[in-house]
Amino acid sequence: MGIKYRLLRGMRDISGAEAEKISRVVESAKKTFRAFNYSELMLPTMEEAALFARAAGETSDVVAKQMYVFKDKGDRTVALRPEGTAGAARYYVESGAAANSPIVKIFYSGSMFRYERPQEGRYREFYQIGCEYFGNSDAACDAEIIHLASMILDEAGVREREIFINTLGCPACRRSYADAVKKYAASLSGELCEDCLRRIEKNPLRVLDCKTDAEKLSDFPRSQDALCPECLKHYSEVKKLLDAIGVKYTEDFRLVRGLDYYTRTVFEIKSRLLGAQDAVAAGGRYDGLVEELFGRPTPAAGFAVGVERMLMASAGQKEKYDGGFFVAVTSPAITSAASKLAAEMRAAGIRTEGPLASKSLKSQLGAADKMGFGQVVIIADEELAYGDVIIKNMGSGEQKKMKLSGLVGQLAEQNAKARDMYDMARHGAQAEQEKK
Numbered sequence: 352m353g354i355k356y357r358l359l360r361g362m363r364d365i366s367g368a369e370a371e372k373i374s375r376v377v378e379s380a381k382k383t384f385r386a387f388n389y390s391e392l393m394l395p396t397m398e399e400a401a402l403f404a405r406a407a408g409e410t411s412d413v414v415a416k417q418m419y420v421f422k423d424k425g426d427r428t429v430a431l432r433p434e435g436t437a438g439a440a441r442y443y444v445e446s447g448a449a450a451n452s453p454i455v456k457i458f459y460s461g462s463m464f465r466y467e468r469p470q471e472g473r474y475r476e477f478y479q480i481g482c483e484y485f486g487n488s489d490a491a492c493d494a495e496i497i498h499l500a501s502m503i504l505d506e507a508g509v510r511e512r513e514i515f516i517n518t519l520g521c522p523a524c525r526r527s528y529a530d531a532v533k534k535y536a537a538s539l540s541g542e543l544c545e546d547c548l549r550r551i552e553k554n555p556l557r558v559l560d561c562k563t564d565a566e567k568l569s570d571f572p573r574s575q576d577a578l579c580p581e582c583l584k585h586y587s588e589v590k591k592l593l594d595a596i597g598v599k600y601t602e603d604f605r606l607v608r609g610l611d612y613y614t615r616t617v618f619e620i621k622s623r624l625l626g627a628q629d630a631v632a633a634g635g636r637y638d639g640l641v642e643e644l645f646g647r648p649t650p651a652a653g654f655a656v657g658v659e660r661m662l663m664a665s666a667g668q669k670e671k672y673d674g675g676f677f678v679a680v681t682s683p684a685i686t687s688a689a690s691k692l693a694a695e696m697r698a699a700g701i702r703t704e705g706p707l708a709s710k711s712l713k714s715q716l717g718a719a720d721k722m723g724f725g726q727v728v729i730i731a732d733e734e735l736a737y738g739d740v741i742i743k744n745m746g747s748g749e750q751k752k753m754k755l756s757g758l759v760g761q762l763a764e765q766n767a768k769a770r771d772m773y774d775m776a777r778h779g780a781q782a783e784q785e786k787k
């Protein structure tokens with residue numbers, strides 16, 4: 352029989368070790384968000400399509416080319432979320448969260464959808480963890496989110512990374528800067544690619560991220576030359592605070608971001624371990640968005656991490672050791688003793704598989720080996736009569752007897768010790784690597 356149903360292009364099944372690693376890095380990121388006093392917001396996957404168009408901008412690629420838009424059965428035009436910021440800002444306005452607190456800090460995680468040309472690190476459904484900070488216009492808020500993004504990557508083991516920052520200025524500065532870039536690009540229009548020619552009219556700042564024309568546009572005006580004193584002061588404070596916290600960054604005067612809501616600080620974190628799609632995390636300030644969505648004028652900033660890219664950039668980092676035991680039986684008649692033991696081991700947090708009592712002992716051991724269990728607890732008729740079990744080390748083949756009473760506590764201890772030894776070895780190797 353042939354395979355009839357296959358994955359849609361750009362979609363992925365994430366299984367086994369990768370799925371576990373994703374859960375683990377997302378859990379660890381959530382802890383870090385909580386340490387910075389963000390609370391979780393579970394956003395819907397689908398919103399009115401118009402929300403994204405208004406937030407990210409009709410001319411942004413995300414809205415103009417990449418949105419999954421369709422009519423639902425009630426004839427509403429809806430979209431699968433291409434990003435989390437628009438939904439979070441909609442929530443902020445709709446829930447009236449501002450009435451309860453001067454600042455509102457939320458984080459979210461989940462799938463985003465963009466109809467892009469799939470390639471390594473670029474999928475049509477991908478996972479983001481992100482945060483949004485509403486109600487603070489201080490430079491300290493910008494520095495906080497950049498520091499937070501950097502910490503999350505650090506904890507996920509992304510060591511090879513660089514933070515790039517730039518400023519686009521307040522809406523008035525951004526407009527005059529866009530005009531300056533438009534004038535400059537128009538003066539070179541005879542030499543530019545078609546995409547750039549279209550952008551000059553519709554979204555001139557995006558001309559600056561064109562890879563094809565980068566060299567021709569090398570003399571481009573810098574945003575900092577178009578900023579008002581307030582915006583300049585804000586930007587230099589952000590840099591000063593990052594220096595004070597010890598977050599290293601590089602200024603990238605071409606960095607403009609593909610979503611139109613950004614004002615003032617923008618940033619991207621890139622890893623050279625990734626290919627063409629090298630941005631692991633990105634974000635910035637967006638002081639005009641809440642008002643654009645018919646809320647009260649509210650300063651805001653945030654970022655999102657691409658989880659798949661974060662894992663790719665942490666490749667080479669070993670998995671946390673997960674030990675565990677397989678429980679096997681020599682005959683089906685003693686399954687209940689094995690099931691009871693397995694239940695107690697699981698309750699103690701030990702990863703446990705078995706019993707597969709309808710199989711012979713040989714095939715149970717074969718299954719344990721295939722599933723990567725280094726140790727098997729064998730419940731055998733004879734030993735059980737004396738209150739004993741056999742522990743078999745699958746690597747060396749060595750077997751030893753242990754008393755059933757008190758066994759779970761001993762196994763839990765043994766498992767934890769093995770994990771500590773593994774972690775020590777891993778950190779030692781990492782420290783060595785970092786020294787090099």
Ligand code: HAM
Pocket residue numbers: 433434435436465467472473474475476477478479481482483610630631632633634635637652653654655656657658659660
């Ligand atoms: P973004 O730059 O569009 O920003 O996406 C953030 C991150 O999501 C990227 O740096 C990348 O790691 C990942 N990503 C984006 N597209 C894909 C894809 N097709 N496949 C795999 N990973 C992808 C935003 O989404 C903004 N909402 C960030 C933000 C939050 N700004 C303010 N608050």
